[in-house]
Structures are given as C-alpha cells and as structure tokens.
Amino acid sequence: MSATSEATSQVPLTVALLGNPNTGKSTLFNALSGMRALTGNYPGCTVEKKIGSFKVGQRKISLVDLPGTYSLAPRSLDEMVAVNVLLGRQSDSPPPDLVLCIVDASNLERHLYLVSQVLDLGHPTILALNMVDVARDRGVTINLAELSKRLGIPVIPLAAHRGEGVAPLREALVADPVRPPHRPLFPAAFEVEQTQLADWLANNGAGAFPAYLVARLLLDVGGYLEQHVSGVDPAALSKTLAAARGRLAEAGCKVPAIEARVRYAWIKTLLDGVVTRPVSRPITRSDRFDRILTHRVFGLALFALLMLVVFTAIYRWAGPLMDLCETGQGLVSELVTARTSPGPLRSLLVDGVIGGVGGVLIFLPQIVILFLFIAILEDCGYMARAAFLMDKLMTKVGLSGKSFLPLMSSFACAIPGVMATRVIENRRDRFTTILVAPLMSCSARQPVYALLIGAFVPAATIAGGWLDVQSLTLFGMTCLGAVVAIPIAWLFKATLFRGETPPFVMELPPYKWPSPRLVFSRVYASAKAFVVRAGTLIFATSILVWAAGYFPEDHTRENQLATQLETLGDQLAEPLARREALEAEASEIESRGIAPNESVAAELKSVRAELDDLAQTDLLAYDDLVTQRNQLAAALLERSYLGRMGHAIEPLVKPLGWDWKIGVGVMASFPAREVIVATLGTIYSLGGEVDAGDAGLQQALKESTWPDGRPVFSLPVALSIMVFFALCAQCASTLMVIKRETNSWFWPAFTFVYMTVLAYAAAWLTNQLATRWLA
C-alpha cells in the first residue's frame, strides 16, 4: 500500500479556527488550506459552514472556520452554533480535536478575552499570535516563551498576510496535543453555584451537560441557552437561575459583570511583564486619516462621493458587461436556432435553457462590482466608519448604520443588495434590511416606467417650464419604494423582530491598505455562492415559466410558419438588409435634433418613402407572414397555462382597472419584471422582440379596448400598473437569493406575500384616486 492511500484512508484531524473579527482569520484559513473550501449553511440558521482540507506530511487535517466573534456567550441560535461545534454538540460537524485560536498581537488584551473562554472548554488549544508585524511597528513587545509558559499552550507568532509563521504553525498542528491546565478563574462562591446547578440539571432531565454550558447558564442573563435546554422545564430553570444569581450577587459576584471582571483581571496578570507597550498613545497615520474621514463636513462629503461612485459603478459600469452577457446569449441562441428546426426542443433550449442561464449570468457584473467595493472598503477599515457616519440617520428608520450600503445598492439591484447584508451581524437588523431591500427601485423597473410614461403621461411642463411631468413621474416612481420602506421597516421591527434594540457597540479598526488577495477571494466566493446556490434555483424558475407559457397548446402551425419565414428570410436577405440599413438611417436622422430643418425633413421623407416601397413590393409577403406568426403567437400565449391564469385572475385585477392582457403580462413578469415588455409585445401581436421605447407597442397599448369598446389604458391605469411594479416582488432571483441568505423558505415566501399584497393595495388605491382626480 502506498503512503498516499494510507493517508487518504485515515480519519482527518479536525481543527476549529476561532478568533475576533478582523484578526486575519480568513487570511490564515486561506494560507493553510488554499482557496479550496467546502461551504454551506448550518441547518436552521444563517451561519456559513466553511471547511478546508489540507495535509501536513501525511496527516490529513480538516479546518473548520467559525464566524468571527468577540465572545462565546451565545444570545441567538446563530451564536450558539459556534459553541456547539466547539463542544462537539453540532451533529453535522465532527467534534474538534484541536482549537486554533487566532489573536491580534497588537491588541492582545481584548483578544485574550475570547481565549480565556476557549481555554475553559478544556480542548487542546494553540494560540496563533497574528499581526506581530503591526505590534512591532507600534512598539509593542511580547515575551512569547513566557506567554506560552503562563498559558500552558503553544503560542505561534504569525504575519499571516505574508505567510510568515505558517510553516511552524502547520507543524504545531500535528505535534502532540497540549491541553491547557485547569485554572480556577471564578471565585469559590461561583464554583459552588456551578456545581449545584449542574446537579440540579442532572436531576431535572438535562442529562450530561458540559461544564462550560453550566457556567454559561449562570452568566448569560436572557441568553439563548436559558430557553433551550432540552428536557428541562424553562420556567423551573429560570427560577433556579434567578435564585442562584441572587445568591451570587450577595456574595459579591454580580452577574453578568463578574465574568468580564475575572477574565480581564486574569488577562492583566497574564500579560504583566510579558507585554510592554509605549506609554502614550502614538498619533498614527490612521488617526490623521480618520480625522478627515469622520470630519463634520469633509467626512460626510467624502462619504456621499464614495457612495455615488459605488452606485454609479453598479448602475452604469455593469451596463456594458451586462450587454456583453446579452450579446453572448444572443449569439448562442442564434447558433442553436441555426442548428435546430422550429419545435419544442428549440423553444426549450433558446427560451428556457439559454434564457435561464443568461438570467443568472446577467446579475454577475453587478454582484462582482458591488462585492469588489465592499471587500475593499471593509478591508481598508472604512466600512465600520460608513456605519459610524450613517447610524444616526438609519436609526430614525429603525435600522442601523450598517444597513445603508445594502439598501443603497438595492437601488441598482436587490440581489447584490441582499447579499451585502452579510456585513450586518445582528440578525434582526439584517433580516429587516433583507425584507425591505426589494422595495428599492431597481434598474429592472426602468423599462416598465419608460414604456408606460412614454405612452400615457403627457409630455407637459409645469412650474414655468422648469419641471416636466414625465420626469417627475419617473422620479416619484423611483422614490416610492424607499418611502414606503420606512414605515414597513418600522412595522417589521415592531412586530416580527421585536426585542431589545440591537447594540451598535462596534470596534473601529485602524485604516490600512486592502489586501488584493483577500479582496479577490471574497469577490470570487460571493460570485460562486450566487451562481452555485442561487443560480440553480433561478434557472429552474425560468424553465418553469417557459413551460407555463409554452404548454399545453399545439405549436405545429407556429413551427411551420417559422420554417417558412426562415426560408423566405434567406431568399430575401438583400431587401431585408436594405430595410435594416434604412431604418437605422431614419432613426439616426430623427435623433439629430428637435428642430429639423427642411433638408433634414426631405432626407427623412425620402428614406421613409423607400421603406414604404420595400414594404409594398419585395417584402410584402414576408411582412404578411410575420404578422400571421405574431398573431398566432399571441393566440398561443393566450391559451397557454400562463394565459389561462391571466384570464382566471381577471376578476382579481379588474378593480385595479386592468384587463386580462395586463394580467398575463404581470403574471409572466413575476419571475423577472423586465419581461413585461416582451410579454406585452407578444400579447399585442407585435412579437417578443420589442423594447420599451417601441412606438408600435405604445400605440398598441393606446388602442387596446375592453370588449365594449372603452379603452383599457388611461393615465390612472398606467399609474396603477407602475405603482404595482414599484412595490411588487416580481423577481424570482431576489426571492431565491433571500432563500439562500436566510437559509429558509419562509422568508422568501413572506417577502413575496407581503410585497404582492402591498402592491395590490397600493395599485388599487392609485387607480381610485387617479380616476377621481386625474381622469
């Protein structure tokens, strides 16, 4: 048997990696295990499970990355996961053989708080003393040998970003494990209560309970554990705990202050004579930066500028990349179309599969750009300042400063916005932000507004020609979601996520240059997570919607027409190309300006004449066939499952002033709101290739009538549709990302329901009010 196969058969050594946020935990994780990591979620919570594997010599090691935390005192299920993993109580994660605790050497005092809790667990532990370079620069010296001796565990100095110290650390991982010596930290009175509580738990159905958790029960007033000891009556436990805490207070060990007091006292003794630091706080470059970046005027101005850049980047720079996606999609579609004959297979491939893949990839540019900014801002230390600057404003809305960037990004697209809420550690703030993020007016709503405003809002100006009504309407629609989000966020905070205000208490890390590798790895990880874990769901949805619009009708005739059109198109390639060129010329002439002079008008007229001529002669038969196909496509869509649903919901949408065609359009655009334009194009027999500015489509909408001849569309109806689109959750991709980020189907379902109800009510109200006052 070879050495490698022996190694692969052996059980890997499980190492849990733990540390405060911003310690270099991710850097160390990557340095040890490369970028290959398995990721997923722990069941029932939003904590990301990340496991890397590597080998030291022949020893296989599996490295479990735990979320960055200041303390092991769980107040929520998410925080409990780390404790459960460490104690081997998490069923889907093997108990750790070793804990690797990483701390910041330049800020040892606070970081050792977590270490002191970890040592209480009694596992073999290694202390990774990271950022020794920073400590050296700040004039902090540490006697490593003495520190290791006093702690009773190995201490390995590291500069993880340069890979320094990683080799000795790898060796230390496979050396004989060293368990920390028992150190009685707490006063005797506490130990007595702890023993009594352990007995009480054993006698009251809790079974064997780890000593660390018994201590946690005593120390964490209102903590997560108090309500979640299986087999024990919570009321009885609360009473027992209250009594024990009362006795402790009398003995001078007031909970919860006692824990911090004894641990920090222990740290003081531990570090006494081990660490020396300069007496006075030196003014660093970071401090000078900070003075400007949090300045009353410049700070806010720079922040505004920065946000403008981020927003512009997502909104505009992503554009060319998204166009590239679309062009690629178009090319592949053409390729497939050329190689298949018209029929269900082609339709599935082009409209279902390629459309579905395109529908996933189209979001990537925005996600990559936003996460690039987030990774850079976070790594250079600005992210915490952004929250610091915006907190007062956001607390007025019931959120916190950290919600600002995710919400602002949602104005471009809710998908990267929802993913960006990961920077908010507090679950209630994070979930509220996720739930209102889809209300922000994303760029996919623009085509709907453009179409309807172009067709139905008068191009008049008010206020002496300073404001035009169309732009005002567009502005109003863009703001509507954000304005509605304020009371909604407040409502969610007061009902669904009730409880004490989440603490802001935040470390402001020093500024530094971002690490390109770390930035890259974060961007890569989020893009991958989106494609793999949300993309598949988005793809499946596209296939489903394609099927609903295609079946159960017989498409034989349509396929025949398509074949005929293709043959005819080949024969008429020349006049068709000529028409395309003429149309381009005409629109170029039209776009030249508002005041056409005579020669321009003449030019346009001659182009138009030639176009008409073409349509009357060479292309007559062809256009006829196109019309036939479009009418057939409209009829097929009407009789498809989707069309039938549109008809079925007509009574429901009538109060909004809509007919079944709008109903179908809205139904079809639940997966992706921008689809409405193409769907309306198909329903109105214009084919699916129209765009929002299409004069033909705007005309068709204006001419659309009820069976009794009244026009369907009016200003109130157009407004009610726009309001509906502004508030409705018509984006399967967002819902799938919410599913992934909350790790639950409940929250996307809830988002869908609340937004649809809200949109319906608001659309109804709009129609009522507008009919009364505007029509």
Add this chain to the structure above:
Amino acid sequence: MPTLDQLPRGARARIVDVTGDDGLSMRLLEMGVVEGEEIECLGAAPLGDPLEFFLRGYRLSLRIAEARRVVIDS
C-alpha cells in the same frame, strides 16, 4: 454619577460600573468596558451620534444611549 456620554472630547475617565444586565451590558463588558479601566473620548460622528472612544489600545464606537449605561468617575 456622570456617565460616559458626558465625557468631553479628549478627556479621560475611569469606568466605575456598567448598569443593566441585558445584551447591551454584556456586549459592553465583553468589549472590555469593565470597572477600573481608563477610557478616553475621541469625538462624535458628524451627525452627533454615535461617539468614539479609546480603551485597551483600540477604538470603540458607542451610541449615546449606549454610553449612558457606563458610569464613570469624573
């Protein structure tokens, strides 16, 4: 007794107590806001809230309402 939100910019004080026993107090304690420790006020955010402090070699930001929980000596 004065509380931390009253500490003027640039001034230092010693922490006397953290009141309450909810999640906020626990968070403050974990972050090292513990009786006997020295803390310095570095300033406030442009909109006046939150505040910025220096203790145990790092910078900590607290809302005014949170700083009010921390009793100081002067």
